[in-house]
Amino acid sequence: MEDQKQLDAFEAKIASGVKIEPKDWMPEAYRKQLVRMMSQHAHSEIVGMLPEGNWITRAPNLRRKAILLAKVQDEAGHGLYLYSATETLGVDRTELLEQLHSGKAKYSSIFNYPTLTWADIGAIGWLVDGAAIMNQTALARGSYGPYSRAMVRICKEESFHNRQGYEIMMHLTQGTEEQKAMAQDALNRWWWPSIMMLGPSDDQSPNSDQLMRWKVKMESNDAIRQRFIDRTVPQAEFIGLKVPDSQMKMNETTGHYEHGPINWDEFFDVIKGNGPCNAKRLKDRKEADINGRWVREAAMAFAAKRVKEKEVA
């Protein structure tokens, strides 16, 4: 039984904007939800390196290659910040990675789609990082200190990801007919998964009242999705691309875009493991872990040997 007095103090703290720190008292449900969210977020950062990594060796020129390398390196960094923030809740990274590899933990549905052309790299930076920024700027105001600080740091790094993606798309739309078609095709394929990655619609995601009160969630999925759409549709129009939604229209009274129905069956199917690349992503992650194991063991053995040598000397 959780002490009502502790719970009241905890909620009062959050209501007054004070952050919760790792050693502070917290309800078990709060801790559990954070571990779930933060580790899912961490996994998304490192699994997200795979579809983009696919194009590093085939970037069209050295400038693009250097940019893509830097971006993918940033994502590795994001994964590390988030794993270490999650570890403050008493779960170690080995355990978190095991949950990813066994399929027990999820990562963002978006990374289960393939990167078929160079334009997909543009679409990912523009749309996927763009949607992630919407989500992350909200989470930066969350109540758990280590998570919110990681988010602040990540948001600072994300805007370059977003811009480089848009720049890729812009250049393609200024190119040949084929290049323009390639950009439109990438937008066609990434648009719906991008707006779905912000999570199920509000009527399908239960118990968010408590999460909102505890500032684990800061805004509803639909609110974040709306903001993403409102910002992104004009960006597409500006470079002569069209979002693949025949029902998309501006509602002049509300000042917001209204979109057509979202195929949530597809979303839940991909989450369940049936997306085009789920199996490949997990296989690549597991192999990376197994192939890196001897390096970590050798590094530990070497460190131990040096300590011994120092003791003798």
Place this chain on the structure above:
Amino acid sequence: MSDTQLPVWEVFIQANPGIAHKHAGNVHAADAEMALQNARDVYSRRSEGMNIWVVPASAITASSPEDQGAFFEPSNDKPYRHPTFYKIPKGVKYL
């Protein structure tokens, strides 16, 4: 299964000359040298620092939040440690 992820090191970065090192986060590494290199790659990709300290996380002892009151209380009943405790007549300067 044992932890295969290497020990944790806390990272402190000095952003500019003359200011204190500030906690930036942590990294996993086999030894101090690797911890420094990882810290540079993870926390200073955009020249956020000019000097880095790494400390094994296991070497840090922290005060606990539950004891916060009792631990810091002794300083509250010593207002005479603050300059505002002392009443100095208006005409006296530079004091």
